[in-house]
Amino acid sequence: MMRSGWFAIGGLALGMSIAVAQGPKEIKVAIKTSTGQDAGTATFKTVKKGVKVKLELKNLPFGPHGVHIHQNASCEAPDFKSAGGHFNPDGKKHGYMNDMGHHNGDFPASVDIGEDHNGTATFVLGSISLDPVAPNSLFANGGTSIVVHEKADDEKTDPSGNSGNRIACGVIKN
Secondary structure, eight states, X not given: OEEXXXXXXXXXXXXXXXXXXXXXXXXXXXXXXXXXXXXXXXXXXXXXXXXXXXXXXXXXXXXXXXXXXXXXXXXXXXXXXXXXXBOOTTOOOSSTTOTTOOOTTBOSSOEEEOTTSXXXXXEEETTOBOOTTSTXXXXXXXXXXXXXXXXXXXXXXXXXXXXXXXXXXXXXXO
């Protein structure tokens, strides 16, 4: 986005244009299982206190599942290890219950999947941004990914809250 304006310096008027980087206000990411089955979506929307994340998950096993933002924009099946570790530009430990602070990509709770194999959850994360030039941007270094794990996140054990294997993944890119 370009912004223009006139500025006065010591009686001299100067016309200037300043480029302002802006990311999308909202992005929707498709999530897939290791077999390529549709596992739902994650919608990321900029809000005053950070980024609102709405998860609409399906075709997943019954029970609680840890969900995290991971550092790489890659979801290579079957294990999704290409997604790398948790998104953590602030260099903190894992989990909202960790006294050392939480990873930028940590969520404050697991997502419950019902007997119908569906589940929804909404969180506002103040530790991430959709602004491509912010140090905590989901688009930094080519993007990130969202990963669903097989078990609940205990919110304290480093590095991933004992949440088990990665069972679904979606790439987050601008």
